[in-house]
Amino acid sequence: MKRPSNLVSITVADFIVRSGYQMGKTPLLPIFAATLGATDVFLGLIVSVSTLTGLLLKPTFGVLSDRWGRHGWLFVGTLFFIGIPFLYRFVHTPEQLLVLRLIHGLATAIYGPVSLAFVAEQAQQRRAEKLGYFGMARHGGYIVGPAAAGWLLLKMDPVEAFTLIGLLSSLALFPILLLAAPAPSARIDHPPLPRQISEAIRSGAMTPSVWLAGGLEFTVFIVLYAARAFLPIYALSLGLSVALVGAFFAIQETSHLILRTACGRLGDYLGYFKAIALGMAVMAIALFLLNVVQGSFAFIILAILIGGSQAIIFPSTEALMSAQVDQRYLGAGMGLIGMLKNAGKIAGPILGGFLVHELDFAQMFSCLSLLALAGAAGVWYWAHRWPASEYLARRETTWEAR
Numbered sequence: 001m002k003r004p005s006n007l008v009s010i011t012v013a014d015f016i017v018r019s020g021y022q023m024g025k026t027p028l029l030p031i032f033a034a035t036l037g038a039t040d041v042f043l044g045l046i047v048s049v050s051t052l053t054g055l056l057l058k059p060t061f062g063v064l065s066d067r068w069g070r071h072g073w074l075f076v077g078t079l080f081f082i083g084i085p086f087l088y089r090f091v092h093t094p095e096q097l098l099v100l101r102l103i104h105g106l107a108t109a110i111y112g113p114v115s116l117a118f119v120a121e122q123a124q125q126r127r128a129e130k131l132g133y134f135g136m137a138r139h140g141g142y143i144v145g146p147a148a149a150g151w152l153l154l155k156m157d158p159v160e161a162f163t164l165i166g167l168l169s170s171l172a173l174f175p176i177l178l179l180a181a182p183a184p185s186a187r188i189d190h191p192p193l194p195r196q197i198s199e200a201i202r203s204g205a206m207t208p209s210v211w212l213a214g215g216l217e218f219t220v221f222i223v224l225y226a227a228r229a230f231l232p233i234y235a236l237s238l239g240l241s242v243a244l245v246g247a248f249f250a251i252q253e254t255s256h257l258i259l260r261t262a263c264g265r266l267g268d269y270l271g272y273f274k275a276i277a278l279g280m281a282v283m284a285i286a287l288f289l290l291n292v293v294q295g296s297f298a299f300i301i302l303a304i305l306i307g308g309s310q311a312i313i314f315p316s317t318e319a320l321m322s323a324q325v326d327q328r329y330l331g332a333g334m335g336l337i338g339m340l341k342n343a344g345k346i347a348g349p350i351l352g353g354f355l356v357h358e359l360d361f362a363q364m365f366s367c368l369s370l371l372a373l374a375g376a377a378g379v380w381y382w383a384h385r386w387p388a389s390e391y392l393a394r395r396e397t398t399w400e401a402r
Contacts, residue, residue: 006122009175010074011137014115016172017081018138020165021108022145023152024085027232027245029101032158034233038094044353046098047229048346053105054112055342062113062336070118071179077110078169078176085166089159112338136260142253150246216276216317219375220283221344223368224310226352227287234290234361235299244296248303255307256314263308264315272316273379279312280376288369291362 025047033046065073084104091097119134152161232245267275286305293302355364 006179009178010115010118011134013172013175015137015141017169018141019144020169022142023149024162024165026146026228026249028149028158028161030229030232033097036094040356041353042094044229044349046101048349049098050101050105051342051345053102054109055339057109058113058338059336061110065114070114073110073114075176077107078172080107082166082169085162088162136257139253139257143250146246146249150243153242217341218344220313221341222348223372225345225348226368229349230352230356251300251303252307255304256310259308259311263311267316275316276313277376277380279309280372283309284369284372287365290365
């Protein structure tokens with residue numbers, strides 16, 4: 001029997017573990033935390049704390065995979081995805097859940113930079129295309145996970161759902177074990193580990209496009225993750241079905257997935273900054289309308305709008321990140337970019353928790369809408385300050401490549 005390619009194997013494994021992880025995150029985690037008695041602010045902290053692990057450790061795990069290879073770290077990350085869900089049955093207080101989520105974040109802290117660096121190394125030709133396919137499969141987990149979790153909550157309690165997630169995640173071991181061993185390479189004399197970590201992070205930090213695009217994604221993820229943390233509870237307060245809540249997130253990611261390629265071309269045509277500003281404006285309108293519209297059909301339309309705004313924004317921010325990263329520090333570069341994203345994922349639910357505590361759900365969504373609108377205005381302003389010759393050169397290069 002022919003062994004599947006490494007790209008196929010890592011894509012299948014990532015899809016399995018990401019689907020399971022998203023099942024445990026939305027809408028399962030906020031509802032589980034609420035049943036344990038978590039307050040609004042503490043609930044936001046619980047939802048975001050696993051991302052804190054990635055914020056702190058993604059660059060480090062990227063460097064370690066640069067130094068010791070990707071295969072071993074992918075196996076370790078898979079074991080975290082499998083084992084941690086079984087521990088949720090021993091959680092009885094919000095504080096215990098907070099600690100367990102912090103540990104659970106090790107799984108994505110490892111998988112994020114290591115899997116992306118692994119795919120990039122495998123794709124010596126048509127790298128962008130293959131990374132695109134890998135990204136589509138990863139987003140597939142964001143579609144399957146919330147929808148499956150919403151259905152599971154109709155059939156079982158949260159603890160039973162977490163146990164099932166652990167069992168399903170164990171299927172990822174098969175494609176991970178099928179990854180072909182790397183070809184022997186010439187021995188590389190690495191500097192001492194602390195110095196290698198310092199040099200790798202400094203290399204990424206000296207790349208302006210990483211900080212610019214990362215700052216934009218930081219703002220977008222604040223808005224998205226604040227909404228994601230509290231939308232399930234808001235919807236339930238309106239009398240909507242928990243299954244509809246799961247479907248909302250699944251439809252949001254489906255529209256993101258379907259529209260991503262076309263919106264990437266739109267970014268090439270309009271220019272990256274203008275596309276990002278447009279996407280953030282669409283997101284702002286959709287978030288504001290959450291306070292206005294009622295009914296299941298309107299709820300789903302807004303899910304499509306939010307997913308479409310993501311499809312407009314993210315391909316263009318990724319294009320802005322396309323400045324070359326030193327290949328010696330490929331894993332570290334992926335980790336640094338992931339760190340910036342995670343910062344927004346952490347800040348979002350915490351900000352949402354404070355807004356709900358001080359105001360209410362409706363006003364929280366209005367504040368998030370204003371933040372996205374302010375981001376759109378800021379990006380539009382920056383578009384006119386970007387050196388015109390350099391910006392046009394980037395667009396022409398992109399169109400010639402296509």
